[in-house]
Amino acid sequence: MAGLAAIAVQCTDGTGEQESAPFRGTMFIELFIATACLFWIVGSSIKSVVAAPALRVQGGEKNNRVNLNVKRYGDGPVFNDTLLQVCNRQGSAHLKILITGNMGYVGPEVAKHLRVRRPSATLDGFDNAYFAHCLTGAPVLPERNLDEQFYGDVRDISLDLRGYDAVVQLAAISNDPMGNRFQDVTLDINQNTTVSLGKAAAAAGVKNFVFASSCSVYGVADGPPRKETDPLNPITAYAKSKIGAERELAAIDTDMTITCLRFATACGMSDRLRLDLVLNDFVACALSCRQISVLSDGTPWRPLIDVADMARAIDWAVDRPAGTGGRFLTVNAGSDDRNFQVKDLANAVAGRVPGTDVSINTSAPVDSRSYKVDFGLYRSLAPDHQPAVTLDQSIQNLVDGLKKMNFKDADFRSSDLIRLKVLQDHMDTGRLNERLEWR
Ligand SMILES: NC(=O)c1ccc[n+]([C@@H]2O[C@H](COP(=O)([O-])OP(=O)(O)OC[C@H]3O[C@@H](n4cnc5c(N)ncnc54)[C@H](O)[C@@H]3O)[C@@H](O)[C@H]2O)c1
Numbered sequence: 001m002a003g004l005a006a007i008a009v010q011c012t013d014g015t016g017e018q019e020s021a022p023f024r025g026t027m028f029i030e031l032f033i034a035t036a037c038l039f040w041i042v043g044s045s046i047k048s049v050v051a052a053p054a055l056r057v058q059g060g061e062k063n064n065r066v067n068l069n070v071k072r073y074g075d076g077p078v079f080n081d082t083l084l085q086v087c088n089r090q091g092s093a094h095l096k097i098l099i100t101g102n103m104g105y106v107g108p109e110v111a112k113h114l115r116v117r118r119p120s121a122t123l124d125g126f127d128n129a130y131f132a133h134c135l136t137g138a139p140v141l142p143e144r145n146l147d148e149q150f151y152g153d154v155r156d157i158s159l160d161l162r163g164y165d166a167v168v169q170l171a172a173i174s175n176d177p178m179g180n181r182f183q184d185v186t187l188d189i190n191q192n193t194t195v196s197l198g199k200a201a202a203a204a205g206v207k208n209f210v211f212a213s214s215c216s217v218y219g220v221a222d223g224p225p226r227k228e229t230d231p232l233n234p235i236t237a238y239a240k241s242k243i244g245a246e247r248e249l250a251a252i253d254t255d256m257t258i259t260c261l262r263f264a265t266a267c268g269m270s271d272r273l274r275l276d277l278v279l280n281d282f283v284a285c286a287l288s289c290r291q292i293s294v295l296s297d298g299t300p301w302r303p304l305i306d307v308a309d310m311a312r313a314i315d316w317a318v319d320r321p322a323g324t325g326g327r328f329l330t331v332n333a334g335s336d337d338r339n340f341q342v343k344d345l346a347n348a349v350a351g352r353v354p355g356t357d358v359s360i361n362t363s364a365p366v367d368s369r370s371y372k373v374d375f376g377l378y379r380s381l382a383p384d385h386q387p388a389v390t391l392d393q394s395i396q397n398l399v400d401g402l403k404k405m406n407f408k409d410a411d412f413r414s415s416d417l418i419r420l421k422v423l424q425d426h427m428d429t430g431r432l433n434e435r436l437e438w439r
Contacts, residue, residue, distance in 0.1 A: 309334075
């Protein structure tokens with residue numbers, strides 16, 4: 001309860017700047033307020049547990065089913081003026097949305113964007129917190145944008161999905177290196193669990209299901225930019241799990257609107273920044289040692305999308321009407337002008353970090369991912385949610401964010417900013433087992 005109170009009190013304040021409080025020095029009033037808050041918090045948390053019986057801590061079970069009820073206590077200025085103005089402009093955004101896998105790299109930006117665009121929506125998160133501790137300069141806990149944070153494993157999620165309008169499935173083993181290291185788990189979480197969650201959502205009457213798929217399903221693909229209907233060539237366990245999930249989601253017999261967003265490779269600053277992505281890695285190399293060594297021959301094509309633009313696409317998909325694209329839709333999410341060759345990315349970064357050299361490995365083996373992607377369908381279906389962040393802005397945001405973190409670590413590829421490294425540490429210290437379950 002002490003921990004819960006600590007979280008709740010922090011959320012009430014939201015700034016952490018107690019010095020500026022007007023009642024400073026009046027001990028009696030402070031004591032009175034603290035006591036009243038405590039009674040209120042206890043009352044609220046009891047109410048929450050009663051309202052979400054599936055999430056009670058059950059004796060003897062793994063402790064990853066705890067719900068800390070991270071409530072947005074109080075109405076600080078950020079939830080009043082600006083957001084209510086947006087709310088009044090929009091008027092129609094009273095959705096209840098569950099975001100699974102919200103505590104990774106992309107999730108915090110999704111929560112932030114949805115909170116701004118849909119201030120009156122109920123936003124809940126569900127995550128087993130592999131990377132929850134990996135904050136990167138966030139001024140406040142990103143989950144503050146949510147109404148409630150559930151902790152648990154999506155593989156045995158028992159949350160009652162009735163009442164949710166939309167489920168956004170981000171939870172995944174989310175890149176090739178992790179997918180190669182944990183192949184069975186990748187299939188289980190990314191494919192089997194996504195499909196089970198889709199079926200549970202459909203059975204619960206959820207209206208929209210959004211799946212974070214990936215353009216990596218195109219694998220090595222020469223020739224013109226890939227359209228959604230073009231042949232696929234998934235090379236890695238990660239890519240295979242994504243296309244497997246798409247196919248099984250398509251086969252669910254339901255009225256639920258399903259959107260599979262085949263995202264380009266993510267990049268950009270986040271409250272849980274990761275450096276195991278091509279552009280982010282290049283910026284980190286440039287800042288830490290003024291040297292970018294491209295591991296391939298630099299020719300592979302890679303479409304990019306900033307995390308802020310991923311959030312924009314998800315905002316579109318959470319209440320996409322079936323009439324826009326069909327009840328089941330697979331769509332490439334990104335923009336044509338953000339198909340880049342890896343060497344061009346390196347040079348763009350070097351151009352923004354003075355003194356950076358770029359070296360290309362001309363004898364490197366062929367990259368298992370090279371594809372240009374056609375984003376015409378997304379452009380026609382979602383004209384108001386098109387990517388807005390330019391490559392230069394993504395790079396500059398990364399530079400600014402990393403500088404704010406005082407980032408200098410030339411050995412960052414062995415650090416907690418690499419997801420595989422974090423999982424491996426959890427395992428080496430006995431916190432996670434081989435199935436990536438908390439012990
Ligand atoms: N980053 C990219 O380049 C990219 C591109 C295309 C698509 N995607 C997809 O977008 C989604 C989000 O990506 P990300 O970069 O934020 O990934 P991430 O690895 O940073 O975050 C994934 C989150 O899912 C959670 N998670 C994993 N397994 C879970 C489980 N069994 N139960 C509960 N939670 C679990 C993790 O704790 C983590 O918080 C993923 O599905 C990913 O495949 C990412």
